[in-house]
Amino acid sequence: MKKPRSPAKARGPRLARPSASLLARALSALGKGVLIADRHWTPDGLRIRFANQTLCEMTGRVAKALPGHSHGELHADRDHFTELKKWLARLVPGRVLSGEGYLVSGPGQRLYTTWTFSPVADARGRITYIAITYRDMTAKRRLEEDLIHAQRLDAVGSLAGGVAHDFNNLLSVINGYCEILRSKPAVIRHAEREIGEIHRAGLHAAGLVRQLLAFSRRQALDPKVVSLNQLVQENADILTKLLQPDKTLGLSLQAAPDHVLVDPVQIQQVLLNLTINARDALDLGGRVAIHTDFREIKAGRNRRATDMPPGRYVRLSVSDNGTGMDAETRSHLFEPFFTTKEEGKGTGLGLSLVYGIVQQSGGYIFVQSAPGTGSSFEIYLPAVHEPLAVRTAIPSTLPSTGGRETILLIEEDPVVGKMVAGILTADGYRVLAAGTVTQARLLARRHRKPLDLLIIDSARTGPAGEKIIRELRAAHPVLRLLCTSSAEVAPLPDLPALSQGMLTKPYALSTLLLAVRSLLDGKGVPAAR
Numbered sequence: 001m002k003k004p005r006s007p008a009k010a011r012g013p014r015l016a017r018p019s020a021s022l023l024a025r026a027l028s029a030l031g032k033g034v035l036i037a038d039r040h041w042t043p044d045g046l047r048i049r050f051a052n053q054t055l056c057e058m059t060g061r062v063a064k065a066l067p068g069h070s071h072g073e074l075h076a077d078r079d080h081f082t083e084l085k086k087w088l089a090r091l092v093p094g095r096v097l098s099g100e101g102y103l104v105s106g107p108g109q110r111l112y113t114t115w116t117f118s119p120v121a122d123a124r125g126r127i128t129y130i131a132i133t134y135r136d137m138t139a140k141r142r143l144e145e146d147l148i149h150a151q152r153l154d155a156v157g158s159l160a161g162g163v164a165h166d167f168n169n170l171l172s173v174i175n176g177y178c179e180i181l182r183s184k185p186a187v188i189r190h191a192e193r194e195i196g197e198i199h200r201a202g203l204h205a206a207g208l209v210r211q212l213l214a215f216s217r218r219q220a221l222d223p224k225v226v227s228l229n230q231l232v233q234e235n236a237d238i239l240t241k242l243l244q245p246d247k248t249l250g251l252s253l254q255a256a257p258d259h260v261l262v263d264p265v266q267i268q269q270v271l272l273n274l275t276i277n278a279r280d281a282l283d284l285g286g287r288v289a290i291h292t293d294f295r296e297i298k299a300g301r302n303r304r305a306t307d308m309p310p311g312r313y314v315r316l317s318v319s320d321n322g323t324g325m326d327a328e329t330r331s332h333l334f335e336p337f338f339t340t341k342e343e344g345k346g347t348g349l350g351l352s353l354v355y356g357i358v359q360q361s362g363g364y365i366f367v368q369s370a371p372g373t374g375s376s377f378e379i380y381l382p383a384v385h386e387p388l389a390v391r392t393a394i395p396s397t398l399p400s401t402g403g404r405e406t407i408l409l410i411e412e413d414p415v416v417g418k419m420v421a422g423i424l425t426a427d428g429y430r431v432l433a434a435g436t437v438t439q440a441r442l443l444a445r446r447h448r449k450p451l452d453l454l455i456i457d458s459a460r461t462g463p464a465g466e467k468i469i470r471e472l473r474a475a476h477p478v479l480r481l482l483c484t485s486s487a488e489v490a491p492l493p494d495l496p497a498l499s500q501g502m503l504t505k506p507y508a509l510s511t512l513l514l515a516v517r518s519l520l521d522g523k524g525v526p527a528a529r
Contacts, residue, residue: 033113033135034131042070045070058136059103099114115133116132168505176416178195206506228267233253235271246284246285249275260383261382267357267361271290289320297310313382316378319376333367364380405453408444408455409424410435410440410454417435420433451472457485480519480520481495485504
């Protein structure tokens, strides 16, 4: 009779334990950084016994040099020490400690990681070592910071746009009544200087409001196809004068092709603001460099939500060798009213204006800077294939604006409405003034005669404004339309271009009178510059 096979033999040959060298190689092959450290505390943390290759690559260290050093030397700060000491005092097998923060990855460089401290027990169950694993989360952290920054700028932009609209109404009244007073000889004889000062201050304030609107991407633009190289060259003289006498400008215009669809006046403002910003950061003998070139972003390169989409771009960079900026300054750089200049030497709107213009032009802006190394602002504008726009002459004098037509005015601000209605009435027009769309509809029904022109802020009145425009155009086929708004308003596709126009608030009353007369004469609204 055969003996039964023993259980041990049935299980087959016993597997050999992995050697220490195999375990070390396995740890080195992991995609995470790994440290093995003593469990006992030293003034600088836990003493390192082993570091895998990934950890060495993450921190720029040599594996042989790390044993004997403390883990705290790899951390950019030691905020985690308090929690780590408490955890070590109550060590239990299987109980881990997790955290996140920056590791030092080289001179002046850091990477963001998440880490886990795990107890390692011997054969008797005594905890003798601590295993620390690090996962590089720098790319994810930067994406989160970029998204938070973009959301903050959008929130501030919405606030700035709303405030700018209210300011525009106030400035329209101030500047408008200054124009009215300056047209009265009896008043101007006694208060010409004072009225002039008020008007100049109002015009300056209107300029600041336009910068807020540009930041919030609500400023009306007049885009044209231009040569970016030519635009930079045309402004080189004034940019050079801004830097004289002790700072210099260098140009390297290599973009080919260099056609972009932008508002040339606004891009000129971008060049001026970036040059002034660079000038204020330069020491004597400093230099500003403006460079253009062509870049193509191919599919697959835009892996993050904040990356530029694939396409062809003309890059404009403005660089300086000045004092540079730290990370905290860069994070607030484009926010309105943020400035590092002394009180009275800057409004904090220059770079927010640049940001808004670039965004509204369909472009992207990036900043590279560090203390002591200067700054570089890089702007990417979509390249276009269309031919250059033909520049037209701008009328220098105003024609006679007297008229007898009937105008329906819808203006929610009563002070602005009163002023506009007053100047139009004084010029001979019959004005039906309303503060709301509902009031305007009642006035139009009671009038029972043809209406020649509707003045409305369709961006503020919204769907109700769009509805009354349709109603009035159906009842008055020859009705002209003049939109006055702080935001850019798209023209109506089914209304001839010469029968509609746009005025950006705050506008001069003289500009309003010219626009009204020109529209009624079937000439459209001339470009305001």
